[in-house]
Amino acid sequence: MPRIDRRPRRPVVLVTGASSGLGLAVLRRLYNQSVHVVATARVASLPRFAAMGIRPGPTLALLPLDVTDADQRRDVLAQVEQRFGGVDVLINNAGVAYRSVVEQVTEAERLTQMDVNFLAPMALARLVLPHMRAQRWGRIINVSSVGGMMAMPTMAVYSASKFALEGASEALWYEVRPWNVHVTLVQPGFISSESFKNTRFTAASRCATADRRDPYHEHYANMGPFIAKIMRLARATPDTVARRIVRTLDARRPPLRVPATLDAYLFAALRRLLPRGLYHRALYGALPGVRRWGPHETEATPAVAPLANPTADRPR
Numbered sequence: 001m002p003r004i005d006r007r008p009r010r011p012v013v014l015v016t017g018a019s020s021g022l023g024l025a026v027l028r029r030l031y032n033q034s035v036h037v038v039a040t041a042r043v044a045s046l047p048r049f050a051a052m053g054i055r056p057g058p059t060l061a062l063l064p065l066d067v068t069d070a071d072q073r074r075d076v077l078a079q080v081e082q083r084f085g086g087v088d089v090l091i092n093n094a095g096v097a098y099r100s101v102v103e104q105v106t107e108a109e110r111l112t113q114m115d116v117n118f119l120a121p122m123a124l125a126r127l128v129l130p131h132m133r134a135q136r137w138g139r140i141i142n143v144s145s146v147g148g149m150m151a152m153p154t155m156a157v158y159s160a161s162k163f164a165l166e167g168a169s170e171a172l173w174y175e176v177r178p179w180n181v182h183v184t185l186v187q188p189g190f191i192s193s194e195s196f197k198n199t200r201f202t203a204a205s206r207c208a209t210a211d212r213r214d215p216y217h218e219h220y221a222n223m224g225p226f227i228a229k230i231m232r233l234a235r236a237t238p239d240t241v242a243r244r245i246v247r248t249l250d251a252r253r254p255p256l257r258v259p260a261t262l263d264a265y266l267f268a269a270l271r272r273l274l275p276r277g278l279y280h281r282a283l284y285g286a287l288p289g290v291r292r293w294g295p296h297e298t299e300a301t302p303a304v305a306p307l308a309n310p311t312a313d314r315p316r
């Protein structure tokens with residue numbers, strides 16, 4: 001019998017972004033275990049539950065929650081407190097991913113990315129922690145990514161948001177341990193799912209993807225299909241990652257970081273074992289079609305002389 005079932009009362013598990021992908025897989029895994037599930041989704045996505053035959057019941061609440069909306073966050077927490085007493089397990093799963101190079105993201109696009117993937121999960125953590133501390137038990141699972149341990153070109157703001165989530169979660173892990181509250185970063189690598197179709201483009205990156213004359217066109221033309229292909233070929237599925245999440249929240253002492261797919265283990269090991277310079281050069285060399293990435297023939301040759309120290313611009 002899972003450990004979590006042995007709590008004095010049915011633990012209340014709140015999942016964000018539960019209407020598709022990994023969030024939905026977690027909901028399906030938790031449903032019918034001895035827990036109360038509070039599955040949340042944006043208002044526009046709630047009808048998907050009914051379409052899939054998932055209906056609210058005594059152990060399942062389906063609530064609207066756009067994680068970036070502070071009023072909705074407070075409303076959901078108030079409803080859960082009134083009905084169940086509080087959230088014992090928070091699974092911050094909702095996420096978006098922008099594909100864009102650093103130069104082609106506006107302030108507003110950057111903020112949206114950071115809001116969904118970093119600011120909102122931490123805001124939800126702040127709301128559930130008083131209850132967890134009071135009962136001296138709680139679990140917070142933040143769904144991070146391989147993108148939270150390594151950055152890829154054209155995914156800069158996504159990586160920034162997951163790196164931020166990793167940093168804050170690591171600090172939180174130390175802060176709340178005295179109350180027996182455990183924080184875990186689940187790090188999926190590539191998952192075989194349709195979710196790459198949900199990747200967002202910035203206004204500029206959309207134009208650059210279509211416009212062969214854009215200096216960054218080759219970056220997108222090569223990285224997009226490359227990532228889509230790896231996701232199609234990936235062995236991990238939303239369900240295999242959901243199983244890791246459920247197993248993690250059931251552990252007596254869940255670890256801070258859980259690589260959730262084989263490639264996540266591999267990248268974590270590479271990052272740890274290879275000297276930084278070598279690691280970055282090896283990955284750079286492995287980028288698809290990297291020799292074709294700018295500059296284009298039409299671009300002027302830079303008039304700047306090379307620096308005296310030839311190693312100065314190497315990644316460290």
Ligand SMILES: NC(=O)c1ccc[n+]([C@@H]2O[C@H](COP(=O)([O-])OP(=O)(O)OC[C@H]3O[C@@H](n4cnc5c(N)ncnc54)[C@H](OP(=O)(O)O)[C@@H]3O)[C@@H](O)[C@H]2O)c1
Pocket residue numbers: 016017018019020021022023041042044045065066067068092093094095096097116143144145146147187188189190191192193194195196198231238
């Ligand atoms: N798929 C992968 O290969 C992969 C790899 C590493 C990490 N991850 C992470 O895994 C998590 C789940 O992703 P997924 O693969 O399941 O992708 P997905 O199928 O696109 O699901 C993302 C979910 O987040 C929800 N969401 C987006 N913005 C929201 C908001 N403002 N408020 C509430 N919900 C919102 C979406 O709801 P709507 O449908 O209403 O937009 C959707 O249910 C994300 O944190 C992602 O970064 C995924």
